[in-house]
Amino acid sequence: MILTKQEILALEEAGKLEEAYQSIVMALSSHLFSPSEEAELKEIMHRVMDKMPIKEKNMSVSQAFHHIIHDEEAIAGLMVLENTNLRHYSNDIQRCFDEGVSPLANAMLLQLCVEQQLIDTFIYHHPDGVKCELIPATLTPLLDSDVINEGLVMIHEYFSDDNPSLMQLIIHQFMMDMSLKYPIETDESEYDTIVLESIKTTFFALGDEAGWDEFVAHYPKVRQNIVN
Numbered sequence: 001m002i003l004t005k006q007e008i009l010a011l012e013e014a015g016k017l018e019e020a021y022q023s024i025v026m027a028l029s030s031h032l033f034s035p036s037e038e039a040e041l042k043e044i045m046h047r048v049m050d051k052m053p054i055k056e057k058n059m060s061v062s063q064a065f066h067h068i069i070h071d072e073e074a075i076a077g078l079m080v081l082e083n084t085n086l087r088h089y090s091n092d093i094q095r096c097f098d099e100g101v102s103p104l105a106n107a108m109l110l111q112l113c114v115e116q117q118l119i120d121t122f123i124y125h126h127p128d129g130v131k132c133e134l135i136p137a138t139l140t141p142l143l144d145s146d147v148i149n150e151g152l153v154m155i156h157e158y159f160s161d162d163n164p165s166l167m168q169l170i171i172h173q174f175m176m177d178m179s180l181k182y183p184i185e186t187d188e189s190e191y192d193t194i195v196l197e198s199i200k201t202t203f204f205a206l207g208d209e210a211g212w213d214e215f216v217a218h219y220p221k222v223r224q225n226i227v228n
Contacts, residue, residue, distance in 0.1 A: 003027060005037065008044060017052045021045065028075040034168030035175075042079065065092040074105035081112055090120045103127040107179040114139050127180050134183060142175075142182050147191045151178070154195050158219070166202070173205075174198040 003011075003023045011020035024045045028038060059067075059080050067077035086093060093113060100106045110124060113136035124132045142148060151174055159167035177198050178186070186194065203212035 005040060005044070008041070012044065012048055012051075017048050020048050021052065024048070025073050025076055033172070034165065035172055036168065038172075045076070045079070061089065062092070065089070065096060068096050068102070068105050068109060069100050071100070071102040071105060074102050078105065078108050078112070081109065086113060086116050086118060087120075090118070090122075093118075094122055097122060097124050103180055104176060107182065110136070110182070111142060111179065114141050124183070126184060128184065130184065132183060139183050142178060145178075145186075147186045147194070148175075148178060151191045151195045154192060155199075158199070158215075169206075170199050170202045173202045177201070 003026075005027075008020050008023050008027065011017075011023060024041050027033060027041055028045075033041065059076060061080060061084050064077035064080035064084075067073040068081075093109065096109055097106055100109075106125070107127070113122070117137040119135060119137045121133060121135050124134055126132055152171065155167060155170050155174060159170065174195060177194060181194075199215065200212055203209065203215070
């Protein structure tokens with residue numbers, strides 16, 4: 001069961017640190033929280049880890065890669081790697097790309113490699129089944145792509161006035177969907193279809209199929225872009 005932020009804070013207050021930590025990992029792995037809520041959960045996670053006994057809270061870099069490969073605590077592992085110089089871990093990174101069971105975790109790891117401008121060549125196993133030989137330093141960061149920018153404009157136009165909370169969830173879903181397509185180039189003409197698929201996925205994840213039907217009815221032009 002995915003706990004709310006308030007329930008996790010209650011566990012922390014009660015001193016149930018391990019339970020709070022595991023609940024945060026599950027919450028972050030669910031991808032049902034907005035980016036701002038994820039940031040708050042990560043702050044709570046760091047605070048909880050600081051309170052935990054040394055033997056419980058420390059995660060080495062090798063353990064972080066292990067978790068990413070096996071998708072056990074991939075989010076916690078990626079948080080460790082955010083503060084790690086990845087230039088010294090090319091073999092571990094390649095092993096994640098070769099053996100990692102979570103396409104999303106590998107996609108997020110690739111983003112870290114691009115952010116750190118790694119110059120080694122990697123073989124990235126794309127979720128579409130394509131093997132890509134790439135050098136992260138030569139790739140355009142995902143957030144700098146025109147498709148992302150156009151997609152975010154479209155989402156804001158649809159939801160910023162009526163339902164900003166839902167908008168944040170859709171943005172998060174859109175960013176995940178685009179992460180799984182990266183680094184294969186997406187034509188700018190396709191961004192609207194990707195956005196609409198992300199909107200549909202979000203409504204269905206929330207169990208609000210009626211909300212999706214209402215959205216489609218309000219924006220009839222989207223019907224031609226959605227694959228049922």
